Amino acid sequence: MPAAPKTDSTPTLLERRKATLGSHSPLFYDTPLELVSGKGVWLRAANGKRYLDAYNNVPHVGHAHPAVANAVSQQMRKLALNTRYLNDRVVDYAEALLATLHPTLDRVSFGNSGSEANELAIRLARFKSGNTGLLMSDYSYHGTTITLAQATTGLTTSEPRGENVRTIRIPDATGLDDAATAKLLATSLAEVDAMIASLQEAGFGVAAVLFDPLFSTEGLVKVPAGYIDGLVQRVRTAGGLYIADEVQSGFGRVGRLMWGHELFDAVPDIVTMGKPMGNGHPLGATVMGAELLEAFGAENMFFNTFAGNPVSSAAGHAVLKVMADEQLMPRAAANGALLKRELSEVVAGNARIDEVRGDGLFAGMRFTDPETGEADPATAKRVVEAMYRDGVLISRIGRNDEVLKIRPPLAFQASDAEILVTKLGRIIAAL
Ligand SMILES: Cc1ncc(COP(=O)(O)O)c(C=O)c1O
Incomplete structure (x- = not known):
């Protein structure tokens, strides 16, 4: 049977998902991301845009290896x-x-x-x-x-x-x-x-x-x-x-x-x-x-x-x-150290972020309110959403969701770290 032509009342994928998987099945981001394919650490969205995956540890050796x-x-x-x-x-x-x-x-x-x-x-x-x-x-x-x-x-x-x-x-x-x-x-x-x-x-x-x-x-x-x-x-x-x-x-x-x-x-x-x-x-x-x-x-x-x-x-x-x-462990050690070094330069002197956390190819940055010293999940969320709009996927962890979670596939390269750090640096500077 040929598919019915789409009309204004045709349910969107999000609506169909809610109607089948329920409204609480979690999705990342204010505007959920529809992905269609991946290769290495790069993902292709349904709208044609490319995203750098700096979050997912399931595609450990790279998407679609x-x-x-x-x-x-x-x-x-x-x-x-x-x-x-x-x-x-x-x-x-x-x-x-x-x-x-x-x-x-x-x-x-x-x-x-x-x-x-x-x-x-x-x-x-x-x-x-x-x-x-x-x-x-x-x-x-x-x-x-x-x-x-x-x-x-x-x-x-x-x-x-x-x-x-x-x-x-x-x-x-x-x-x-x-x-x-x-x-x-x-x-x-x-x-x-x-x-x-x-x-x-x-x-x-x-x-x-x-x-x-x-x-x-x-x-x-x-x-x-x-x-x-x-x-x-x-x-x-x-x-x-x-x-x-x-x-x-x-x-x-x-x-x-x-x-x-x-x-x-x-x-x-x-x-x-x-x-x-x-x-x-x-x-x-x-x-x-x-x-x-x-x-x-x-x-x-x-x-x-x-x-x-x-x-x-x-x-x-x-x-x-x-x-x-592919020598992924030594690469993770080297690229993780590079990432930590460069992220540390980004946060140096920033009153909102204490220091770059984590080990190997797993980095975190904790946001606090410079006035009160309290955890600042709202700013961490703004940064995650801004990175998403800029084509880089990261997320949040921590007891208040105030810590950026940067945990890319091990296939992540030095050039990918440069992209991430440049974009994150710009976003943090504009806060
Ligand atoms: C540390 C840790 N243990 C266990 C699990 C559960 O794994 P699964 O979702 O494959 O059942 C998770 C999932 O997020 C996890 O992060």
């Missing part, structure tokens, strides 16, 4: 089914992935998203510890399941906080001198002690602490040296496990390191991953030691239909290969 697209389509033409048959793709990929992690992290259970990875991690921690208590950052997000919704502190959820959940404020030493940092470290670890005691007194005990090693949702806070190791040591003494959520911080985001948790001495008991893993193909994973998986597997028939299927494994393995072939 031919190596990943070919790996997926070739495997899709060959074999795509569940994982209860022997197939070399998933084993090849598991070996390659585990080779990037500490030797004690030698088993992987694949999944389809970060939420699934974290849900399984919590299940494993409950199994191993015999406890149910969770220690979470007081401004964080780790996924969509009921367990995770009850532990979500950084987004609106209708679920009340789980009775088994205690929250801790992740200390931010940005701008503090040594004495103030030492004081902050002591009070923050005392809070950890108090929350662990509270979980124990309530009879939950401690199953795990779960956090993102870069503290992205929190606004890329700078934790005092010794905090993470002190936190993990306390959790372990209480019988709990350390779960590192690498959904945002993993896969070379830090540039000089493959994993965000490598910023600290403590080696996690469980590592979870998602977003960048499949370059857009839905893929997640929960990594742990052999002893834990063997014990859990002996008592639980655990099976996840799509997890680690040959197509997903082909996507994930292709991402690792492209990262190596």
Whole structure:
């Protein structure tokens, strides 16, 4: 049947979206952006305009990377089914992935998203510890399941906080001198002690602490040296496990390191991953030691239909290969350092912005009101919208949405950094 000609009453794509996905399904920007294609770090919109993607970590090695697209389509033409048959793709990929992690992290259970990875991690921690208590950052997000919704502190959820959940404020030493940092470290670890005691007194005990090693949702806070190791040591003494959520911080985001948790001495008991893993193909994973998986597997028939299927494994393995072939980690280290240096020049002397935060190819800039020192989300939003109008995609994080979030695909180049810095510099100067 030929399509009906468009009239004034033909619903727009936005109206059709609301009529099917609901009016609360989130969209970026005051005027939502309709995208039709991407290549590398550049996106093409329906109106023909090009945008520099300085936000998305899902297209990790670049939008529409031919190596990943070919790996997926070739495997899709060959074999795509569940994982209860022997197939070399998933084993090849598991070996390659585990080779990037500490030797004690030698088993992987694949999944389809970060939420699934974290849900399984919590299940494993409950199994191993015999406890149910969770220690979470007081401004964080780790996924969509009921367990995770009850532990979500950084987004609106209708679920009340789980009775088994205690929250801790992740200390931010940005701008503090040594004495103030030492004081902050002591009070923050005392809070950890108090929350662990509270979980124990309530009879939950401690199953795990779960956090993102870069503290992205929190606004890329700078934790005092010794905090993470002190936190993990306390959790372990209480019988709990350390779960590192690498959904945002993993896969070379830090540039000089493959994993965000490598910023600290403590080696996690469980590592979870998602977003960048499949370059857009839905893929997640929960990594742990052999002893834990063997014990859990002996008592639980655990099976996840799509997890680690040959197509997903082909996507994930292709991402690792492209990262190596194109030297994306050293490039992220170099371009991240360049970006930070140039952004620091842009904000130098600006009373609204303290300093450039973040690590590797992940930068943040926190806006405050110069008069009151209070968080200034309105200005951060104005900057994000102005960058959008100027053809560069960034976003916001932080407990008040007052921190710019600059987290491009790893394929970002020095020339892209120059474009971003020039435009951002102009916009900030005009504030
Ligand atoms: C740190 C972190 N963990 C977990 C998740 C959940 O991942 P997914 O949306 O793939 O379920 C997110 C998503 O934004 C995240 O940022």
